[in-house]
Amino acid sequence: MEQLPFLKPRMAGKRFDEHAIPLEMLRDLAILEEMIVEVAKWHYLNDNPARERSPRGFTKGISVKLTTIGEGSAMPDMSLFIDQRQLVAPANQDYFERARDSIVDAIEAADRKTDIRQHLPESLLSYFDRFGRGLREDEYIDFAPEAVGRSAKLNQTTRRALRLASSQLQELTDEVTLRGVIPEADQAKLSFELETLDGQRVAGPIPMQHLDTIRTAFNGYSDGLRVSIQGVARYNRHGQLKSMEEVEHVTILDECDVGARLDELRLLKPGWFDGNIGKSLDSDRLRWLENQLDAHLNDPLPSPYLYPTAEGGVQLEWSIGEYEITFDIDLARQRGHLHALHMQSEEEIELEPDLSNDEGWEAVASMLVELDGE
Template identity: 25%
Template sequence: MPNTPINSEAAAEDAFARFRFAGGRFDSHTIPLEVLPDLAAYRKLVVEVAKMLFRRRMGERVRVPKGFEDSFQIGLAHIEGGSSAVAYMPRLRPVASQQPLQFAANQSSFDQSPYPDFDDARDYIDNLIDSVGSTGSVPQEFPVELAGLFNSFGQSLHEDEFIELGFGGAKAVRYDTFIRKKIVLSRETTYENAVDALFVLNGGVVAQGAIHVLDVNGGSFDFQPSTEFEFKKAYNRASENVRLVGTGLYDKNERLRRLLSVNVIYSEGGATQPFESRLEDIRATPAGWYDDENPVPSTAAIEAMRCLLVDVSMQPVPLPHLYPLPSGGIAAEWSIGAWEASAEVNETGSQVTLNAVNTDTADDINMVIDLQSTVLMSQFMTFINAMSSDEEMPDAN
C-alpha cells in the first residue's frame, strides 16, 4: 500500500512550532542528524519557561502540578524542502495510560486546558529572541536561571546558519549563533559552543582517565575520552596532531576555556606506536616460515598482544622486541639489567606465559596469566618488579 503524502498546509496548521533551518548545511534542503538534539533542547526550554510563567501566575511558592512536564510532548512530523529545510513539530496528545495533571485542592486548573502555559512559553521565547535580534541586548527582567538553557538550544548551528522560528500566522523570528551567545552571556561568564579544531596529543593522567592536549597557540587542555579504549589510544599516540570535534566552554571573547565533550579524529597515516607496525609485519608472515608445517601467526594472538602492549606502554617498562612463534603465537622479549625476559601469547590469544632468566645468577621467574584477567596488569607488574627484588614470585597459575 503506497504511503499517503503529508499535506504541508495541514502540517503547518497543526504545528506547535515551525522551524526553518537556513544557510550552510541546510542549503542542501536536509537537516543533518547532529542538529536533532536542538529540537529536544527546544522542548526542554519551553517546559522550563512554562514553569516560570506558571509560578508567576500562581505564586512562587506554588508547585507545578504532577504530570506538568510529561503533559507537553512535541514531535517531528514533517520536513519540507525548498531553498532551506523546514521542520513542523506538532504537539503530541497524552497517551491513554498517562495520568492527567493533578492539582492541589487550592489550585486552579489553568482555564481547564490540558496544556497550560506552553503556548505562552513559546511566545515568550519568540519575543525574547526577536527583542535580542532587534536591539542587540537582553531585557533586564530576563531570569538568570533560563540563560543556561539556551546553551543547548542552537548549539549545533554554524556561524553561517540560522533557525527561523514561527507558527501559524505568527511573525517569524531569526535565531542564530550571535543571539544565542548574547542570551547566555547576559547572565553567565561563559557559554557552550562547538569545538572543531586541531590539537596535539600530549599524554595524560592514567588514574584520572584524562588526556592532555595542546592547541595551536600552545594552550593546555584536558578531556576525558568516553571509553577506556579511546583513552589508551590517545594516551599512546602522544605528539600526534589530531582534530577534536565536540563541545567546549568559551568566554565572551571566543577564547576556549575548557573542553567538555569531544571526539578525537585521527589523520590517516598518523603516528603510531612502534609495536603496531611490527605487529603488522608479523601478520604478513607466511605459513611455513619456520618449517614446512607451521601456520601463519594467528589473528587472535596478534590482537591479544596488541592489547597487552597498549597496557604495558602506560607502565614504566621499555617496549619489547616482537617475534612470531612456530605455534602461531607471538613472543615479546626484553633485556632488563641482567635479566632476559619474555612474554609468549598462545595461538588462541587466551594466555600469556611470562619467563625471565638472570644471566648472572641463573635465577628464573615463571608465570602464566589469563589475558582476560581483571588484574592482568597488576600480575604483569609483579613479574617485572620481581626482577629488581629478592622476593619470591606468587603462584599465578
C-alpha cells in the same frame, strides 16, 4: 489524542538543503522541547505566586513532537499533542503556547538588540548554552519565517547575546575543532592535555573509545605528531578557552593536513617575511578557505602544501603525476590563478576561477582530477 500546530521554524544553510536535517541537530530540538516545558512551568508559577512548584502531572498528557520536515531549506513541523482524557493537559495548553511565544520573542529581541530579559528570566536563558550549539557560522534557525515584519533568527551571534544576557551563566560552551599535540595523558584519570599551535594548553577527558588514539598521539609527541580534537569546549564570558568538556572525535593528522597548516598561517604577524614585508592573514578569510578546501579539494586528491603570500593570500602547491601545480588564491577578492607545468613537455595549463561560487571550485577540482588521471 488531539494534534495542534505548534511551531514550524526554518533551518537555513547548506546542510539543510533538500529539506533534510542532520541527525546531530536533533539534539538541539530535544533541548528546545526541554526548554519549552521549563518556560511553561515558569509562566504557571508567575500566574500562581502562592505555589512554590508546578503541580504533579503538569506535563502528563501533553507533549511537543516532530511530525514532518517541510519544504524550503528544512522546516521541522512540530505539533502539540494533547490527551483529552487527562484533566490537567488541556488546561496547560495555554502555558505551552505562551512558553513558545516567550522563547521566540527572546530570540527576536537578541536579533533586534533590544532587552532580552523582558521575555525570559536569566535562569532560563542558560538553555541557549546548549540549544543552538550545533549551528555552524553560516547557518540559522528562523523562528518566524512567515511573519511579516518579524526577525527571530537564532545564529551564533544571537545565541551569544542570549547567553550573555544571563549574569548567572559565567561560562559558555561551543562546539570546536582544535589541533595540536598531546604532551600529557593520564590513563588512570582518563584525562589529557592538548597543546595548540599557539602554545596554549587545554585539558580534557578521554572517552574510552578514543583512548588508543590519544595514547598514540601522546607517544608521538616528541616527533610532533598532531591530532584534531572535535567536541565541546568551555569558555569564560570574554571568549577565553578554558577546557574541553566533551570529546567526540579524535583524529591523527598527516604532515600536510590543511587545517593544521592554516592554523599556523593564522599566527603570522605583519612583517613576517623579512620584518617589513608580509601581511598577516585574516582569520575569517582563512576559515572560509578551509571550508572551501574541505568541501571541494579533499580525498582522493592529494593534500596540497600551503604557503602564505606577502600580499596576504595563500599559495597551494601539488606534485601530481608529471605536473607541478601552483594555485594562488586572493582571499580578499575570492579569485584564484592556477598554473600547471608538465615537467617533460613544458606544456602549461592555466585557469583563473571565481572562487566566490561552487562552479569555480568545481572547475579547479575537475582540472586536478584530470591531471591526476594523466
